[in-house]
Amino acid sequence: MSRRTLFRAGGAAALAGALLSQTGPAFAASDAGVQELIERRRLVLTGGRSAADIPELASQLEGMGETTGKWWTSMDKAPVRTSLWSDIPLTGIGQSTAATGNMGLHFNRLYDMALGYAVPGNPYAGNPDLAADIVAGLQLLNDTAYKPSIKAAGNWWFWEIGVPRKTVDILTLLHAEVPAALRTSLLAAVRWFAPNPNWRGRATSLAETGANRVDKSLACCMRGILDNNPSEIALGRDALSDTVRGGTNSVFTYVTSGDGFYADGSYVQHSYLPYAGTYGVVALAGIAEIIAMLGGSTWAVNDPKRSVLLDAVEETYAPFVWDGRIMDTIRGRAVSRQREPDYVSGFGLISAVLLLAPGCEEPYRSRFLALAKGWLERCADQKLVGHPTQSLAKSLLSLGVLSDSSVVAVPAPVYSRMFADQDRLVHHRPGWGCTVNLSSKRIGRYEWGNSENNLGWYQGDGMTFLYTRQDPSQFSADFWPTVDPYSLPGTTVNDQVRASGAGGAGTGIPRAFQAFAGGLTVDGRWGVIGMDHLNHNKTLSGRKSWFFLDDAVVCLGAGITGTGGAAVRTTVENRSFAVGSVPAVRTDSRNRHMAPGDAPAAVKRSVHLEGHGGYVFLDSPGVSGTPEVAVVRRTGNWFDVNSGADTGGTTDPVTRDYVTVTHRHGVDPVASGYAYMMLPAAAASDTFSQSANPDVKVLANSADAQIVEVGKDKLVLANFFAAASAGGYAASGPCTVAAHQPGDKLTLSVADPSRTQSVVRLTLAGSQWRTLLQADPGVILVSANPLVVEVQLDGHGHQKNLTLGS
Structure with missing residues (x-):
């Protein structure tokens, strides 16, 4: 074994070994026991001392130091001050939504600085001046912003989840450096704004569900640990099982409506949206952290229905992972977050599974490790280890499973699965995968709000996500700020102008009007779904179907009728490429030299994109309109799609070239239709062959x-x-x-x-x-x-x- 491999394996083994200690003999509720829990939490946050000896983590440690230095240098250290950073003023706290968001950013920055202080191997580790300035910053926030006498204005999440989570973690990292009186006062503020993880706010009228319940449970457990309050540790643990309401909102129970895990593998949050890729990952990660922290103690999580969560790893999450990425179809408004592309969500899932594994019985433990290793190995263009969005502990866990030759990676899936309770089907084939956003009376079109996902109007109107090994970053490489939001692949829309959701308070999920959305699978190999489509203002209707086959996805549309005086189009494809890298385009077996700005080319039977696949237009009743292909250069910025207080993107312009295949139905069409077949990763010859003699008959x-x-x-x-x-x-x-x-x-x-x-x-x-x-x-x-x-x-x-x- 090489020296580097030894360091990698040793560091990861040290972390995993500490986590595995949760399976040892139970220890009692004592001062020593509580201190053990604090040390466990510090280990999960910092990774321990091992990271400093591992070459692969050098850049991550360096980046951590740079972040710490950036916030510390720019921090206002004057004796009299109203905020810690001038770019995020706290003026109007308790009245202003903006000030609430800025308060959240204050705690985020102090947390980054606390990591710099607590993690060995970076330039600021153990720096007493840094610790003193962090403590002074906490004192200012506690005196002026986060205290019981302040009204919780703006987004409730900051007051009840975001700030409490950061507060308890900062106190964990700096534990001995924070004066007891300040620690007690900060925990009292956390207790005031989120006294009971079972409920929203201070009342008992709105029960928490899913990821929000888990987040509050973790903060409550840590609040009890830091305050040496056993009853609060138990309160946080028991909230996972919702013991106060007999398990009604337990995260370990299948639901049949609303938020939570469904028996068919679905996961819904905010009542109406498939959300396993965002809120679901938060829930899984939070539960994994609680299990890792409390295992083996008096407060260990021993819910008899824990298998609901453990089974979800393979039944809920894994089907929507494409080579380490979580498909955007279950990520909701998070698709608009510049700092949270699909692979970062995937990293979050992988880390949660690896953290969960040590505390699991077999066969879960072995299966989880094998799954995670497969995802890590196949995510070829992005690496979790050392990635700036990841903690050192997560990198260490990933290094550990990658270095463990006894763990055999699970290969990429090949199957078709239907999730009726969230209106989703996912289709995995060798080399490619596909899924579609459906919406109905039950499942929303998209989620917007808090100035996130401002242009997501048509995401649930049949958007079709095609993933290929040749193009793993299709939806993560500045896709969302540059794609035409009226031309999402698979959607049928009209040209009526929509308003941005920027500036809207709260969040909203507009549901569709019609009931029909869903389908089935055959032998786990093929699938079919359909949607009765009526657009947001009822000026466009149509029936849409997708048929998932071995080498193709067939798409049919019929009854497409418009009444709004606008042109109607179905976007067959809108493939994104780096500027100047559009591949060779062939239409009807003819080479095309197409550049941005050229007039669209009419298509009779087929389009082929070199290295990406083909599109064949089928003979079918009811088809009318004209297909065409064009190359379009589009420039946008992430702030336009997400201007949220703590999630907003930059205003820096980004540009991509798109190959757009469009079927135009004209102005106010009556009973128009389309019929085409996508051939992922197909060669030009195969595309031509299918256009001449298709395997499929309509x-x-x-x-x-x-x-x-x-x-x-x-x-x-x-x-x-x-x-x-x-x-x-x-x-x-x-x-x-x-x-x-x-x-x-x-x-x-x-x-x-x-x-x-x-x-x-x-x-x-x-x-x-x-x-x-x-x-x-x-x-x-x-x-x-x-x-x-x-x-x-x-x-x-x-x-x-x-x-x-x-």
Whole structure:
């Protein structure tokens, strides 16, 4: 073993060993026991002494020192002052929303400085003058801003979560340097603004859920530890299980509505949005930190339903990880945060899983380590270890699993999975993956607010995310500030101008008007979803379907009708590239020399982007309008998409070149449609072959039914938006249907994405299948000739299956 590898493995082993101590004999609630918990927390925050000896972490330590020096140098140290930094004044605290955000930034900067003081190996470690200035800064904030007599104006999150979390961590890092009176006063302020993690504010009318509950639980546990208050440690732990309400909002219980984990793998926050990639990661990380901190103590987390959380790692999070990145489809308004691209969210998940693993029984522990190692190894263009957004402890844990030859990385997934409770399907194939943002009466179009995600209007109107190994940074390389927000891939929109959400107080999730959104999968290999689309002001409607196959995604649109006097377009693709690096473009097998500003080129059958894949326009009923391709250079800035108090981006201009493939439907179209097939990573020859002789046949494309047949796979996938007969199938009402013939069997799958019916009856013309071999509960073979199947539905959009023999 090389010296470097020895340092890497040794440092990580030291950290993991300390965390593994949580599985040892329980220790009691005593002064010594509480001090052990403080030291554990310091270890998670700092990584211990090991980092200073590991070459890979040198740049991270250097960056930490630079940040500490930056804030310390710019800090106002005058005897009389009203804030610590002139660029974030506290004037109007208790009345001003801006001052509240600035208060949060004050604590953030003091935390950065406290890390510089507490982490060995950086230039400011143990500096008494630095510690004195941090303590003086805390005193100022406690005297003037964060104290019980101040009104909690502006965003509640700063008062109840953001500032409490930073306060207890600063006190942990500086523990002995903070005078007892100041520590007690700061903890009293935390206790005042967030007295009980079960509830919002000081009342008991609004129960906390999901990530917010976890954040408050962690702060409450630390408050109790720092104040040597065993009852508060227990209060924080028990809030995870919601013991005060019999587990109603426990993070270890499956929910059937609202916030939390669902049995099908979904995770919802703010009632209406899939949010595993942001709030879900916060929840998982917070619980992992609490388990790591309290394990083996009197207050260890021993909820008998802990498996709900542990199973979620593989059932909720892992399906939406693409080579270490969390797909934007479950990241909500966080997609607009410049400092939080998809791979940083992925790093957060990886770190949480690695922190969780030591305290888990088998087989969870081994599976978690293998998952994390696979994600780390496949995230080839970004490295968690040493990344400036990561803590040293996270880097050490990652180095440890990468250096451990006994851990065999889990390979990239290859499957299709439906998450009916959050209106999402994810499709993983060798070399590429795809997912789509659907919205409905149940699931929102997007989230905006607190000046975040200001231009996200159409993210939930069918935005289609295509990930490929050739282009891992597609959605992280300045995509959101430069993409045309009216031309998100997969969406059908009109040209009516929308207002920015900047400056809006609070957050909002506009839900869609229609009920139908969802679908099903077949054998974990193929999938189909659909959406009954009615836009935000009801001036545009249409029916949209996506069919996920081995080498393609087929997209159908029908009944597209506009009434607002505006032009309507479906964006087939809007692929982002670094300036001047647009690949070779071919249309209808003809080479195109296209540059930004050139007129769009008309397309008859196909478009191919060298190294990225092809797009084929299919023969289909109901199609009208004209496809075209263009290269567009777009410049924007991150502040326009996110101007939040502590999340806002810079105003520095960023520029990207886009290859935009558009199907134009004209002004106020009536019953227009589209039909195209995406061929991810396909060669030009394969694209040409599919355009001449596609593997897919469109059997129906109307406002009532959209159906495709894949002859080579003996597969039919269909969405019925109403009672209809088409393509040899008849449905009694809205449903999604799949028929697959593996050998001498027929497998039928049925779901109701509208959740409006208790029973659906399906009839197949000319069927040879007579014998029922297997059926899920509630599936009845009514007749063999003609073949009639009745499916009793669960009201949640989940599929049911049956298998027939001849």
